[in-house]
Amino acid sequence: MGAQRRTTAPPTGVRAYSSRPLDAPKPTPERKKVTVNTIHRLHQKRTPITVVTAYDYPTGMIVDRGQCDICLVGDSFAMVALGYESTASLTMDEMLHHCRATARGCKKAFKVADLPMGTYQLSPEQALASSFRVIKEGHMEAVKMEGGAEIAESVRRITQAGIPVMGHIGLTPQHEHALGGFRVQGKTAKKAEKVLTDALALQAAGCFSLVIECVPGPVAAKITSLLNIPTIGIGAGPDTSGQVLVIQDMLGVFDRFMPKFCKIYGQFGTAMSQAIHQYVTEVQDRTFPDPQQHTYPMASEEELEEWLRVIEHYKEK
Template sequence: MSVHSQAKRVTVPQLVAAKGERKIAALTAYIAPIARLLDEAVDMLLVGDSTAMVGYAMPDTLSMTVEMMAAHSAAVVRATRHACVIADMPFGSYQQSPAQAFANAATLLSAGGASGVKLEGGQALADTTLFLVERGIPVLAHVGLMPQYVNTMGGFKAQGMTEAAARRIMDDARAHAQAGAFGVVLEGISEPLAREITAALPIPTIGIGASPACDGQILVTEDILGLSGERIPKFARRFADAGQVIQQAARDYAQSVREETFPTLTHCFGVRSEQ
């Protein structure tokens, strides 16, 4: 029997141990080709329900299902070897009861291959976090601006901008930490609040539109690659313009087809020598 050396995937305990030691770099991934390219560079890949908007051109994240999330997660896991893969719990898959949450989270781990799940919600969902963690499912909490709460929040608006709102978000983050979450995503909240939460919690905070002081950062990959259109979120930065490269490649291909310079016989099968 031959023994093959293989890079070990980043584990949830390793992410927790990064607190205070080094920054955690995370990105979203929904399909195998992108996940394969990101894998070596980052510590964590989030199979986010944001694929509803990014991959399916939906207006929000609310239409994703557990089956869809499991399929995307499985593709990302199969394409990667290094990054810890966390899958989003889609809207309606965990709010009804802890038992419902466990059944669906178990699907994301067993069928989707994820190493843990992310769920959105404040103190009301802390019991669900505890229920999952006690049954072997790592949980990444998500507080602040929560896309699944778009209807109650009145849109995608920055959160924690008043003293009362900041206190509530701090309490939300503390509740999940006490329930056993291995980390918490802080999205779209005031910078001083994100800094305060990071200092107060014993678990890593992953910021997106939060603060440089967070223990890690996550962005939607398509935003940093220039694949999300002209509008770039305030909290994001375009690190490359892959969109322009893809557009030019498509133009060059189409021109080659029309000018009959592609394909050539070298691209064909069964070509006779006299040809």
């Protein structure tokens, strides 16, 4: 007869099929939903605002569980998730697909999404139509737009329609070719003044906050002090109203050049590669799956014996 085999059903919560959907994220009970008003209150209290990017259901959940104030579906996922050379290749349909996935995982943080290049530059009407799509189809709560005074009219049109807009000045990746590449902006007095005038124009147009990217610390600090809305820095020093990082960069997912401003908080790329290598090794040496821990039994010992009788006439290879 052999050793007695386990006959009970798998415990509740064990996934009997590897593609079964995960349970819905459980919001932290004590944490209230972050809104645009929450962001304003944090700014008034001089509490630093935290922003991290997310691009799908699991990263949306992770950002939420990490207690971030703002979850940004940035067009940077074109490079870090889709493998494009730049953000310019990203389409609106791709953005909406990732927005919806992120929104399903992120329930508490304020959700903001980039308008992809080419979806808002033609006219204020185009910008408004694109923004409506991001809110209605992408389930986001605000949009982010790159540019300065030249997009102020579009920002005004969108905010008048009731959609919050986060601006983005300094280094604007969608304009990398016009800027001559990914370069620090505002390093001279004249260029720094241009960043300031862009910030003031976007504030006047109705932006609820501004991302300031790759600008010297003293310039970002002064701009922050002159504005009535919060600034979110990335490569702009410690004196902005908050900070933003790309999740793959901060978690060390990629073994590649990192900008000076990025701090790596983990080595997840190495850890994931090591885990997969261990899996490959265990499959090859047949230590995984374990017959007791990872294998389902027959309904009973009698059913196993019946099965063996049923297949007696089959020949093994």
